[in-house]
Amino acid sequence: MNLFKTLRKHQKWIIISVFIVVMITFIGGQALQALLTSRGPSNRVMATFGDGQKLRQIDIRSAYQQLEVLRQIGAERYLMSNDPIALLVGHILFENDRGFFLDAQFKRMIQQGQLMIKQEDLDKFFNRSNQEGPLYWILLLHEADKAGIAASRQDAIDVLRSNPTMFTPDGNASALVERVSSQLNISQQDIMEIFSRLLSIVSYVKTVTSNSNVTIPQIESQAGFAGTKLNAEYVRFGAESLRSEDEEVSEEVLQNQFAKYADIAQGNYTKENPYGFGYLLPDRVKLEYLLVNLSDIEAVIAAPTDNEMEEYYDINKSNFIDQQAAENEDTTALDKPVYKPYASVASEIRRMIIDQRKNELTSEIISEAQDLLSAKMEDKNVDEFTSEDYKEYAADYADTAAKLTEKFGVSFYTGTTGYLDGRRLMMDPNIGRLEVMITNVTSLPLARYVFSVEELGSVKLGIYEGQAPKLYQNIGPLSSRYARVTGMVRVVEALPSSTAESLGTEYSTKHTSLNSSSDSDSMYKVRETVLKDCQSLKAMEKAESAAKKLIAAGQDWQAALEEINKELDSSISISNFTDQDIASAGQLKRLKFRTSSMPGSSAFVNNATVEKAVQDSIAALEDSQPKAIEVKEDLAWYAVRDVSISKPLVTEYEDSKLQLAAAFEITSSLESALEFLTADNILSRANFEPIEEPKE
Template sequence: MKSDFHLMRFLRKNKSKIMAIVVVLIMAAFLVPQLLQRWSHPGIKPTAAIAHYGVKSFITNQDKEAARSELSMLQFMQADQFLRSRPAGGFMQQSPDVPALLLSHLLFPNPQFSPLIAQEVKRIARQGGLHATDGKIDEFFEQASQEKPELYWMLLRGEAREAGIAVSREQAGSLLKSMIPQFTQNQATAEQLIGAVVKQYNVEQDTALQVFADLLGIVQYMEMVTRNESITIDQLKYEVLAQSQTLDANAIIISADKLVDKAPQPTDAQVSELFSKYKDSAPMDFTTENPYGIGFKQPARVQVEYAMLNMSDVQKLIPQPTPEQTEEFYLKNLSQFKYQEPSDPNDPNSKQIEKTRSFAEVASDIAEQLQRNRVNERSQSILNEVREIADSNLITLDLDNAPLAEVAKMAGSYEAVAKVVAGKHNVRIATGKTGLVSASDIEQNQVLSRFYIPGQGQTQTRLSQIVFAVKDLDGIKLGPFAPVRQPRLFETVGPITDYMNQFSSIVRVIDAKKPQVAATLDLTIAKKLPVDSNGTITESNEVYVLKTVVLESAKKLAALPIAQQAAQALIKAVPEKGWDVALADLNKQFGSSKDPNSQTFTIQPLSGIRRISGQSVIMLKRQASEDPGRESWAGMYQQQKELVDKLYDIIPDNQSTATNLPQIVEQKAGMTFYVLKTLGQTLVTKEQFDQLKSQLAIMNDLVTSQSLGLDMLMPNHIIERLNFKWDEEMMNRPVQQPEVPMDEVI
């Protein structure tokens, strides 16, 4: 007891000293590990090289910090808007400059603008202003996220400087003077903006102008590199004729598929032989070895499970908005109902004044919108309930690595869950599982083809794109800005609503097969696709039978000699009997119609036919390969090109009509013979040619420049071109910080 008394007295007496010791020990606990780490991994100076590029160039931590500040400065000076609004030039003034758009994303990535930039670049490509597929454009945006914007800024600026490109500060200032009032709606001048930059970033005016001049140097360097391509005279001539020349014909079209009943039925041996010959070929892939485009290779297929809700059932559950609710929406959203009109109705160019539509004008529209929104919200809520219950056991599973059998076992049944939820809410929820279907099957199905998920801007992702992006297929990618991520087997997607607002659905892929060669002719697949029967979903009885597909091709091949014989008979009879009698005889001998008043073969007009370039076919093939369900489009285009090329070969460029008629033209890709009665074309005068030649030369140069710009700015290409490499050892070491004396810390 006595010793306890002395201890307490000691603690009270030495309280201040003890507290000081405790503080020192706590500080030591924090500082010693840091000191030990610094001794074992000494820091580097801010000016030490942490990366190298080019021949002798390097990057330091100090450079990185400066680059970040410069990009921030550029954004303050509206540089990102300058790049996004830069026109392509020439005859594409209404179209943005693709390299400038891409550069704006590299240097100033923005979650709001980047998806719109991707969408705009894809639009330009589809309209022929850029030679690139959606996949290549998506690849650019995916690669761009691998490094920080300041790295691309330093590398591209260094590359432009190395090439000797320099823009003066005076030029930069002059451009800023013209663009700043425009971008700020005359709310600021260049002088005011530069002054704000100087103050905020604590830099000299010349420094701020030099940073903008460096950006202009990169833009100039891109133009210099990408516009050195030239077009040959023959290419230019083809482009001029393709743009300005059209061809018209009258022909009798004799196709093999109209004569299959005249040909002998193929034997089982012939069918098997045809299958063996073309089982590795994709259909409608026309080559020299396979000019008819015959192919029986099986496309990628997926099996889709769905739970589909009829929106009309949900609508019955939702009361109509009251007049009070409608008016409340109107008052809270007045900006939606404002519009501009000329102050003088007789002068459309007079000053615009703002007006607001009255409540009476828009009341019915508001009520309809409110009702639609409520129905959509309730539909999503009901289907989300099905989804959550059905997927509840999958939450704890690693879907990427778990055995597929285990995932399938843990996945809840849509059918069982939907019955319970449908009864609870008094709605119809149709459930089902398709067979293994192709993307074309989904695109052609009256129900599934209507489903899509809207993205940012005007983008949308179709159901066929979503389900065929499933990881197990290793096929298409949805892209970095898709509204959904790449799905996995048994992973639910949705709810999604069809564009007719008739059904809402959740779906999941429960099986997937890559493109493959069928082992035998006996392949049969029940498609079991959903069918809309007056608002009720039923199951189709359509069946894919490979043997039937092969048999149809065999029949057409057997009918080809008969089609050729018919064409030859017609062309032989015309000089002797004239077209009317010769056609009557042709229909009598080869026609398949049982109606004597109906003719199988007639003279058909072919109007406004334009040339099709090989480049456009190649691009369409690439685009179709990334778009499930659209693969046949490229084949149809190639099919048409064969006919068009042969027609233009018959008539010289300087001749308005063909004289060597009638004539037979064989279109192997269509298994068809065309007997030409007349053939004419529009002629291009020398004046027209010279005028169009100049325009198309500029246009071609711009398209090539846009395309090369994408290649030049592809992030991986920048890294490789400049031989950029991080110094991993230096990157992992801390930057030296200024020493702080211990007495100041204490």
């Protein structure tokens, strides 16, 4: 049984209870006492938890009343102004609209490498209903009590007195409590008792999640890498540059290579697969697109006249204050504004007017495009549409483009891409960096959004990221800060990751095009990929021989390398690491978490994995004689000499260790708390078992 789903079944009863308690709050405390002692439906058992304790509707009502008391005295404000753990507790207990902003803040922390938690795990924390706070209040209090963690009434009083401005802006928390006591007809002692329960929950969560994953070796290792620099001279002999495209490989070798790595993703480096070979086909989408070049829109805009520019200057003069001139006149811009002369800002004004008109026309064009594309669906309930429904009522992009061109005099570009995986979509020259506007303040990278179609299931959108699109559903308008194009796309086919049937498997990877004359089709061919890998393995023999020959040549690497280049018909040169930062394992791990939510991001992780392997292999030769080494992750041999590593001073190391320890404590506790406080985990720990409501 999915506990989270079964909880939803009782949401009606919870809402009814909440409504009743809200009315009670206005009526007063005597009515509350009467209700709490009443019998009837309020005593119906909704669920069991813990060691068989019964949860009744009256318990939910009582919990809501306690949370309402806490809200009235500013306890919610107190939690939101406190540390991150208290903030999380406040979010799950109190109804509020801050979830969107919290979600966005945590996702930024993930993208910046400050939190090592997958985005889908973060989404689990926020995937809850606001009405469930009273239930979590009951269950978390039960947990805290079992753990023997309980704040006293005096603790509550001390917190209130020492942090008054965290409860109310005027800092008069005592007066606020007195006022709430009078309004709700509840004693101040009882208010402090309820507040102490909240402090018990916060203390319990902090105790359980504090420093749960941090170890001293982890801190010392990270501190040791901070400030460590690598210096070395090396020559890289990469298999890709030494591979002979004309070299024949037998069919048997190709088949064996393919069979060995057919169901492995490329870049999966292991002891059994040190080179990271892999031919597993990734998730792919085929897109239809309707695009317009923003420069084409600008071309049909009337240039502003001199009168229009001067009028714009007069109306928006406050935007052209000369701060420097005001300072030179020993006054402030507010006391006596000094404006930049019109002549000095005329070109800037011209650009502003053009951009404004371009944005207005672009909005009009997109609005018209959306109307045309949805014309067949006007009288339909699209909320219930399936992919087949969207396909049935889909408007033709080419016809739509023709109508838009006729009306606005701007060229539109339509077509269908090949099968694009996440990396290829992000590399598309026209739409790869575009985003989909979900709300007025929320946008998602196009790659993340289109790969959330249910046919793939590789991306699960969060509660604040909208609904996953259906096949043939129009997606857009597309935009970004530095976009060259805008328009709409739709997913017309989605293929989940699979094993290629044979070496002969191939498919189109054509991207979008704004130039029909260069609409060439590119292909991915499994046979070509396997052949290149086999040829690269053979080229590793050349790389090894060349690296060892260079080492044997002694000090004069330049002359020896010239001879090697002649033999190999190559142009390999000497390179250096100069004060190169050495990446730590923790940094690589953070990169994986940062990019885990984006389809195709494995390519970035693979590149970072190879770079770290190269650094580690060369750093291991510190103070040793020149040597030839193989870096299998890089499919290359290296000739290396003069390796040295500069490490931070002891004082710098100790300072770094202290800073990292503090940072690790905060982030590790936060990561643990986000998991600890998910709805499913709370219900599971409490042995929460709903009891089916009687049929009406």
